[in-house]
Amino acid sequence: MTLLSICMPVRTRPDEALTCLRVLMRSQRQDFEIVIAGDCDNAAMLAGFADQHGDPRLRLLATGDRPLSPVEAANRLIEAARGEWLCLIGESDYVDPELCAVIAATIKRVPQADAIGWGSAGFTWPADRDGQEITHVPTRSELGILDQKQMMRRLFFWEDASNLPDCPFGVVHGAVRRSLMERIRDGFSGQWLDQDDLRWDHACKTVLMAGAMVYWERPMSVRGAGGDRSTRSSVTGSEPAADPAGPHAAPFPFSPGLGATARAALAIEAFKRRCGIELDGWEAGFVAACARDCETASRPQRFRARKEAYAAAIADWRGAPALAGFRPEFKFRTDTPRFQGHVDGRLYFDMDMGAPASAADFYDVIDAMLFPVALLDAKLA
Amino acid sequence: MAPFTRESDMPPMVSLSICIPTRNRQGYCIETMRAIAGSGERDFEVIVADNSDDPAPLRQAFDSFSDHRFRLVAPQGRVLSMVDNWERLIPETAGHWISVIGDDDYIDPAVGGLIRRFEGLRPDVEAIGWGRMNFHWPDNRPVPTLASVPTGAGCWASDRVDLQDRLFRWSEGRSRPSCGFGIYHGAVRRTLMERIRQTYGGRYFEHPVVDYDSNCKVVAEARSLLYCERPFSVLGECAASNSASALSLERLKVLVETFKTESASDLIRANPDFPFTLFEAGASLCVSIAATTVWFCRKYGIDLTGFEANFARAAMDECRYSPSLEAYEAKVANIRAGFAAWDGGRWADLFEPAPFNAPKTVNALSGVMEDMIHLREDRLRVTTPGEFYRYAEHAIMPVGHVVAGTRSFVT
Incomplete structure (x- = not known):
């Protein structure tokens, strides 16, 4: 029985996908599979790669007769997956197949677990970096069950949010049990996923439907990012629109081009509307997250543009008084250096440590200095 | 170059x-x-x-x-x-x-x-x-x-x-x-x-x-x-380091013989003030260091009040982290013999090592503990201490900020 299906749609960056696949296939584990699908532009490259390796763990789906949207591509991969657990990553990302060991150790202690999340790690590909980039990873390694109500507050009320909700659950860079996937499909639209922003679409559903959500603080995957930490992959959020004031869904006047916070909020709000969920009291948390999204900009010009665009959207949405909670400050001043070292359970370090050329290389660097996955079972014993 | x-x-x-x-x-x-x-x-x-x-x-x-x-x-x-x-x-x-x-x-x-x-x-x-x-x-x-x-x-x-x-x-x-x-x-x-x-x-x-x-x-x-x-x-x-003995008992024996030969000194052969053997099975860095500090204090008249009880705790600490039963038993026997000969056995009762508790892992627990990063070396692509230093510098404060005394940073 395949324990884990790692699903990866391949769209515009097949070279990056191949770097990930090469590392995945070096794993000696036999209890996982990789399900990939390309489009017309890269089908031949992927087919050549699959033929060359001849590894039954790698399954390449046939190219469709038309280009698929992100959600269509993801649904097709999930439909084809055979694993007991599923994880969806983007072509610029990486996930460690040792996730199988984490799943096994988890269900030994929490048999009812059906969603597993883990600490986040991000990597900006070298060509997209604008000088030195300091990143951080969580260094703790506790594993525990998270309370569903708490997760709902974090996701829908933006409690304890950074620029994004602090919710690590869902099939995108998370592991979800097949039974839960099916409950979600049957309980909502009959589709595995409904929105092109796959991450937040599925996070909403997982948080509402999961029987037991288990979180391990230690990162198990890497999200590949573009310049200024913008989302690079079609599975971790839709690409930003060229025009920050572009089309949006009234009465929520935030466009995807504003930033990651706006994109997450658009997906969450679309989900709420679809399900008829009406909540009060989440706006302040969201506005504060908008401010933090501005603060992720490392260039003053970009910071100012983002601040103005968010401010206009907030004022348009809730009126000028709502701006009282929107006070972003530019953090990356040239006279204030970035911190490197360990503080508050996070290691801050130069992303060029070990000169990683890919998300998989980067994972190799952090894997060497984080709690060993192989010891998780003994730690929990 | x-x-x-x-x-x-x-x-x-x-x-x-x-x-x-x-x-x-x-x-x-x-x-x-x-x-x-x-x-x-x-x-x-x-x-x-x-x-x-x-x-x-x-x-x-x-x-x-x-x-x-x-x-x-x-x-x-x-x-x-x-x-x-x-x-x-x-x-x-x-x-x-x-x-x-x-x-x-x-x-x-x-x-x-x-x-x-x-x-x-x-x-x-x-x-x-x-x-x-x-x-x-x-x-x-x-x-x-x-x-x-x-x-x-x-x-x-x-x-x-x-x-x-x-x-x-x-x-x-x-x-x-x-x-x-x-x-x-x-x-x-x-x-x-x-x-x-x-x-x-x-x-x-x-x-x-x-x-x-x-x-x-x-x-x-x-x-x-x-x-x-x-x-x-x-x-x-390196393989020829004194500290390499911590990884291999065989290596320890070779190093001890070399040290005895090349450090022909009465200071380490016999020390009535601290009669713990440095060269037999069960020798440890803990005992070697203590032999040095005791020698110094005795020779130059430095007050050692409290040392005996503290050293007994240190010796038990040394035994507690033995990687194997063999290493534990050798260390305990060595240290117990030293305590028996020290001041007519006056301090021997202070040395009560806990029973051997096999560690779950030996040298496998990577991660950040007490602000120290521990890295699994089989995963590193650097091969010398100089290369390692440059690698690790990515995760610590740059020299320039330390030398300048910079106190404000952005996380």
């Missing part, structure tokens, strides 16, 4: 002298020199004291390099003990500050910037300590190994009385007293080294356990001691 020079080219006074005593580990020594030579710093010198049986490899290395910052002190007609090889280094130095590292270690000459900052803050500073990384050379990994990197960057003045309590009386009761000051992977002002020579028997170093000999004298004498958590050097452990 710029060539190194020979002993005839004496440099003018420099800020820092880095001393590298070496014996029969020329390959490591040359790698260490290469790594240090890569520094863009100018205000330092490196003195290599070669005590090898064959002088040719290092002589040839210096012939093929020419870097005025490096000088070679050739072997004498006979093999010197380690302490004598260290002793002859100091008169060869021209630095205001002196530091000694092993031939398989690394030191960043940029530590000169830290020294200048500390001199500005405390003109009377005489000893400077810093954090140290640990790294096993690839040839010294018979079992899984971990490298370590301290991540802090704080600086402070250390309290000498507290240091003396830790080093002389072992007040912490841990298997090794935390000291952080001494000439080995630290910097000592030349004037303090001269005062040490005048005060302690007309020599810079006396005891065969030379690093702790220096620690004792520096902690006893220094007027002001400043410490920086940020690491500036790497303790390398």
